[in-house]
Amino acid sequence: MNLDLIELVSIAAALSAILMAGSTHLSMNIALYSLQTFLLSLATYSLAGLRAESHFIWVALAIVVLKALGIPLFLHWIMVKIGVNSDPGTTLAPPLAMHCCVLLMGLSYFLAQSLPSSSLEGHSWANATAAISLLLSGLILMLTRRIALSQIIGFLVIENGIYLFALTQTSGMPLVVEMGVLLDVLVGVMISGLLVFRIQRSFEHIDVTQLTELRD
Amino acid sequence: MKELDPNEIYRWLIFLPSLLILPALVLGLLRKTKARLQNRIGAPLFQLLFDLKKLSGKGETLSDAISWIFRSTAALNLSMLLLLSLVCPWLVFKPALGTSDLFYVMYVFAAIRFFTLLAALDSASPFAAFGASREATLSILVEPALMLSFAALAVNAKSSELSRVFEFAANSGVEASAIWAFAGMGILLSSLVELSRMPIDDPTTHLELTMVHEAMILEASGRTLALLEYGQALRMTILFGLVTQCFMHVFPAVIALSLGLKVLLSFLGILFIAISLGIFEVLSVKLRWRRNPDFIAYALTMGLLASLIAVGKGLLS
């Protein structure tokens, strides 16, 4: 088996998500997210050539600008503002969460095998594995973290997984839809970032495990 | 007795001196790099050899609590390490001796650790016992990572003989390269822990309470200490040699090289790892004890990834 560039890139993105689950430094996680998104835009760019769809180039460019640069910078700004840089994690310690992610990647192997095959360019088990693994790693990241900012990052990783899946397993979405989704994500992150900022101001912490007292 | 191959004689002629020079050079380069980056001149490159000479001339001061275990450990561990240096394929051209089974090698390493722990407990020193307890803790964390990394390589080669595993066979594509790379990373990270090097333990501090390996050998002096120091340097060289071999296998281009170039590369690789470790040690800080599992987790992740690919190899295409 020989992997082509797209497969290599998407697997590298999945690996970066696994490393994110093990890192307790928020700045590290933001940087890894940025790298991961950049890798996805690279995959999009090379698919543009292979499938001869020129609008993928614009999508790739938008991803780089908005998701690989814009969102990380914004998150970094929030992080500096609230003065928190490490997330100790909840009951499942980050190292174990990372090992869980590796095992889930193995599970994604199985899931990817059961997908219907197609002759579509970029539609391969490696890409499907990477996409499902990204999605699951994002979930693990959201599940095992304590700081609200990490939840945002986890959500973004899930979004990346979904994007990769849509990109490789289908024939791609129209430019308008892509842009709409991107905008949605951007606005979502903005709002939740500001919310985190507000939570920090009113509760003096952003520990989501302690938000249970708000249930009434 | 079969006739000696002239090639075999050349191998021994290069191999035996490198057993003495290479450990000294690895440790020397590491320390020199650290010193130069900290704006110090640093000790000479072959300081280890001078130390060994000095220690050999000294008498020994022994604790009144020890039994025969303490001194025999030094000799026994070195003899096992020398055996391992003959068995493990850590250099390309090394003369082979008997079986180099993966599990055998792992358990000889474990036997060395067993005796080190006993020697530490033998001196009745609380510091040494602390060190022993920490060493045992680190070993239980690092053992699965090391084992999985090697096992992934064994599955890749379909043999548990390390000399077969590390043979330069034709590389079967990206999958094999990835296995080698992940396993190499896993072994490298694990060996940092095994050798109690930097983010786990700082061997240059002078606080017995925090150290691992240096605390365990606190009671050793004179020739016993010389044996232990040399043994540690040799262990480092063997492990770095294995890591180098792993990384050499990542690149299909290297496999096609001639033997002479491979030999050169494997020497240079070991020295390169020593220098980069020196740079890393200057830049990084020692982790708090409770954070160590977080670091070792990365080694296990590498091992798991390598085995994940190894397991799927051949079944998926």
Next chain:
Amino acid sequence: MSSIDSISCLTIALSFWLIQALVSIFAGRKCSNKLSSAFFLFPSLLLCLSAISGWNKDLLVSAPRFFQFGQEVLTMHLDKLSAVYLLLLGLVSTALSFFSPVYMKHLSDRVNSGHFWSALALFMIAMTMLLLSANAVAFLVFWELMSLSSLALVASEHKQRRVQQAGIIYLGATRIATAFLMAGFLAMHAFSHSWVFSDWGQSAFPIWPSFLILIGLCIKAGIWPFHIWLPYAHPAAPSPVSALMSGVMIKIALYAVIRILVSQNLASELLGHVALALGLVSSLWGVLFALVQQDLKKLLAYSSVENLGLILMAIGLAIVAKAQGLPEISLLALSAAILHSFNHGIFKSLLFLSAGAVDCTVHSRDMQQLGGLARKMPLTMAAFLTGAFAISALPPLGGFIGKWMLYQGLLRTAWESSSLAERALGLTSVGTLALVGALALASFAKAFGISFLGNARSKAVAEHASETANGMIFAQIFLSLCALVSGLFAAPAAMQAASVASRALQFNTRTPALAVISLLDQTLYALLLFALIYGVYLAASKRKTYITWECGFGSLSPRCQSSPISFAQPMARIFSLILRFKLLVEITGKDRRNFPEHIKVEPQMVSLLESRVYLPTISWIQNLSRAFAKLQAGSIHLYLLYVCATLVILVLVGTRL
């Protein structure tokens, strides 16, 4: 030697033990330990002899009609598989006959020696016959005899409360085990209409009886989650008994797994997976608990759980691999199980005997009190070191080869199996086994290092410790030599184990070649190097003796040394989820923070299974029985009413049918 020899040897040995059992129970306290042990030694040697002469033979002997259980004649079947275990039993009991007299003298005021020897002889008869029985009825009879005689031995010091409790727990475990086993056997009889094991494989049957049998045998073998009787029974039992129980008895339960389930083809692939999983969990669970023990014998008991887990894992792998059409892996794994049973029997008995020798001289098994025995009991220390080295599976001693074969089997599954899940399982098990190995090494480095090295932690040890009597030393040296020989000649031993295994797996073809590494030459090289370095370099240096470095504070108290708990604490903390290990610190004094007057630190460990599973179940059963007990009011009229009501119901039911 002709085939008659081994059978007559066995008959003589069994009748010797029978006589001993009868005579010593009447002798009571007047029973002489020396005489009894001499009487015990002869049949033990005969047992070894019969195992060796019965090797390579397949003997099926029916006893005279006099020995009849119901409709079944007592049939004995001696083949290679039972010969391996007979040899183990013979070797261990030979060592015991040297060890026991001295040990019993030390216990003379608490234990009735006549009862002890009688129960021991019955125990031996039961185990020997269990290994030979070829039908289910005989098996159950001797199984019960084994359970009850070992219970009598465990409860030797029955005046102590601790021992009573241990006895009750052990009794409960054996009852449940027998119930499962009996249910399984009855079901098998119902399906096959035969009590003879070899008929069972012939007919079709559902898989649930084999699970009942497996559970029954696992309870006896101390497999997770049924292991809780082990850590109670072993510290309570006298050391020779622990050696026999841990070394041989629990292995006989797994022998029965091979004999009944594997070699009769009763084991399905599902059963193999269950066995593999149970083995994996119990090996990890056992070694984790072994690590944090303070009592030397409790540590050894938990380590038995670990090793039995490894053996069951090997059996499970053999079943799975056979079902998937991988005969070589299957053979490798079953040979590993047999070989590891034998080797573990040897060195676990050795360790229990050494612990007993320590207990005998310094009257303590608490590692917190021990230390510094290396200089006072050099031979016992050497024996314990051999055992600890072997049980940590370090080459070249006996423990290595079995584990090596299991590793090989698992690793080869990872590339030979065609199923992805199976491959992943193999490689994950390799990683877990590595963790188990490292933990075992840590716990035995702790057990040996804390009890034998350093300085004595208590006055009793410092003043009273001295080398034990010759009989004890001889027994330990004998077993150490066995462990050494079985390690150094691992390759031929593995070949023999493979031939046993291939019969048990019913491979009709000749034994596939089993590549086993030979450790002999490399051990020799290492020893030569050692002699060279030690003799030439190290021996020549000038030495002087001084105190251990203590930062210049003046001499340290021996209590400053690492304690068994402090040594294991960092590791216990990592696994705190399973171990529930906590240090309870209590600081008292006027100004607690700055000037504490007393600091009390106590390790606390809650056994998850006991507190969460077994105790609630037991209390539930007790409540239920209390509710039932209300039916028994003591009034004759009420009882007559019950009888009447039952009769009416039965008649009604009968007419309906």
